[in-house]
Amino acid sequence: VDALVLDAFDGPRVPASLATAEFFAEVAAKRRPGALLAANVTDRAPFAWSRRFVAGVRTVHRHLIVSAETAVWKGRRFGNLVVVASDAALPTTALSRLATRATFAYRVLAGREVADWSGGAAPFSDGEEQCSPIPRRGTWFS
Numbered sequence: 001v002d003a004l005v006l007d008a009f010d011g012p013r014v015p016a017s018l019a020t021a022e023f024f025a026e027v028a029a030k031r032r033p034g035a036l037l038a039a040n041v042t043d044r045a046p047f048a049w050s051r052r053f054v055a056g057v058r059t060v061h062r063h064l065i066v067s068a069e070t071a072v073w074k075g076r077r078f079g080n081l082v083v084v085a086s087d088a089a090l091p092t093t094a095l096s097r098l099a100t101r102a103t104f105a106y107r108v109l110a111g112r113e114v115a116d117w118s119g120g121a122a123p124f125s126d127g128e129e130q131c132s133p134i135p136r137r138g139t140w141f142s
Helices: 021-029 048-058 092-101 112-118
Strands: 004-005 036-043 063-069 079-086 106-110
Touching: 021 063, 036 048, 048 063, 048 079, 048 092, 048 112, 063 092, 092 106, 106 112
Parallel strands: 004 036
Antiparallel strands: 036 079, 063 079, 063 106
């Protein structure tokens, strides 16, 4: 594949089977050089689930960005994080500029910032996978 867009939900949650290192390895085996993975996931600060999701993506992709609305990053609300990954360099500077000018400003983490943010999070693996968190009542789905 040249690109895979992962925007799959079971109600408000990302299915556990789409967040494991094994899933990302399977996807990587079918990609062409330079292919993109774009994933829309949901979480809330301190982003324990998303950090593990990103750790799984990092097992097979060299270049990553993670972006979210500023209010989501600051923990003011539950929301979407967008993860873009590739084995080829990503246009991080251009994406960062566009994100700051969006109607609802986004913050983009790239390179070392992604590694620092995800820290030592361990990727999910088959057998201990986990769906993304459920939003608190009244914050998204009621």
